[in-house]
Amino acid sequence: MKKLLSIALFCLLAAEAEAQDFGLSFSYFIPKNGYFSTPISPFSIRGVGVNLNRFISLETGASLYRMSGLNVKDMAFETKDPIVAPNFTLMVPGELVISLKSGRVEFDMKGGGFAFLPFGNRLDYGNLDKGIRAYKNWRVANASADFESTVGYGWMTGAELTVYVTDQVGISLETNYLAGAAKFPIKGSYTGVDSNNEVLTESFDYTDAKMDMTGLEFSIGVIISSGNSGKGKPKRRR
Numbered sequence: 001m002k003k004l005l006s007i008a009l010f011c012l013l014a015a016e017a018e019a020q021d022f023g024l025s026f027s028y029f030i031p032k033n034g035y036f037s038t039p040i041s042p043f044s045i046r047g048v049g050v051n052l053n054r055f056i057s058l059e060t061g062a063s064l065y066r067m068s069g070l071n072v073k074d075m076a077f078e079t080k081d082p083i084v085a086p087n088f089t090l091m092v093p094g095e096l097v098i099s100l101k102s103g104r105v106e107f108d109m110k111g112g113g114f115a116f117l118p119f120g121n122r123l124d125y126g127n128l129d130k131g132i133r134a135y136k137n138w139r140v141a142n143a144s145a146d147f148e149s150t151v152g153y154g155w156m157t158g159a160e161l162t163v164y165v166t167d168q169v170g171i172s173l174e175t176n177y178l179a180g181a182a183k184f185p186i187k188g189s190y191t192g193v194d195s196n197n198e199v200l201t202e203s204f205d206y207t208d209a210k211m212d213m214t215g216l217e218f219s220i221g222v223i224i225s226s227g228n229s230g231k232g233k234p235k236r237r238r
Contacts, residue, residue, distance in 0.1 A: 025172065025221025027063060032214040033080045035069035037089075046093070046219075057097045059110075065089045069124065070213065072184055075206040077135035081127035084118070084184070084211060091116045091213075093156060104164035110176070111157040116213055118182060121149050129190070138192040138200075145188030145204075152213055154180015162223060170223040180213040 027044060029037040049059035067089050069082030095112035125143060132141040158176030165171060187205040194200055 025174075025219050027217060027219040029065055029067070029178075030216045030218070031067070031070055031082075032212060033071035034067070034082045034212075034215065035085065037065050037067045037069075049097070055099050057099070059095050059097050060093060063091045065091065067118070070118070070211055072186070072209050073181070073212045074208045074210050075131075075186070076204065077131050079127065079131035079134075081124070081130060083124055083128055083131075084121050085124040085127070087118050087121040089116050089118045089213070095156070104167075104170075106162040106164075106170075108160040108162070110159065111155075113153065113155050114178065114180060116152050116154070116180060116182065118149055118152070118211055121147065123147065123186075132190050133192070136192070136194070136202075138194045139197070141190050141192035143188060143190040145186050147184060147186045149211070150183045152180050152182025152211060154178055154213055156180075158217070160219075164223075164225070168225045170225065172219070172221045172223055174217075174219040174221075176217040176219075178213060178215060178217060181210040182213065184209050184211040 025044070025046070027046075031037065044061075044063040046061035046063060047059050048061050049057050051057045065088070067084075067087050069085035070087065070089075071079070071081070072083035091114055093112060093114040095110045098109045100107045100109075123145060128143050128145070129141045132138070132143060156176050156178045158174060160172055160174035162170045162172040185205075185207045186209050187203075187207075189201060189203040191199070191201040
């Protein structure tokens with residue numbers, strides 16, 4: 001956690017020292033088998049980086065999300081309902097960006113990896129009990145569980161389209177696909193009533209369980225340029 005927070009702080013300081021463009025964006029994350037999630041403003045700075053040449057750059061940043069619900073995979077059973085709901089997730093990307101520009105239109109292709117730190121986690125016992133009932137074919141199931149949360153990693157790819165309505169002001173639309181996971185072992189017990197109306201209690205230990213950080217990230221923003229639009233790709237922060 002300290003490492004990710006240090007990276008996020010570095011990105012914030014780098015943005016202040018290096019950025020030539022600045023702006024405001026709204027990002028939303030739609031996880032696979034989860035609930036629609038929103039960012040926590042103003043804790044999101046993206047596009048901080050170094051230009052390798054006019055067309056290629058390296059970018060990073062940090063975003064803090066309020067996740068409404070994330071799924072947990074690699075348990076004894078599969079479910080399409082989120083098991084973790086809600087939590088906070090700090091996401092730090094590292095991307096290679098290829099930029100193509102013509103007039104006032106810029107198109108960026110991005111790819112790389114990311115690290116994320118989920119914290120403030122809570123189990124959605126309603127969905128967990130529902131998954132256990134389907135898995136055991138029980139009439140009723142009530143679980144009690146403990147879990148351990150860790151830092152996760154994954155890869156991401158996406159594209160951004162920016163249209164400058166003036167020499168200094170642009171509108172950006174960005175979409176990223178993220179695929180990552182963090183170890184999230186869960187253990188505990190559940191008590192319920194089976195199909196024969198017998199009351200049973202069983203223990204479980206899903207040591208290989210992982211929090212699933214897979215989904216689509218959408219962003220819309222306004223970019224304020226320092227005035228060198230058309231003279232190479234400037235460093236940007238949002």
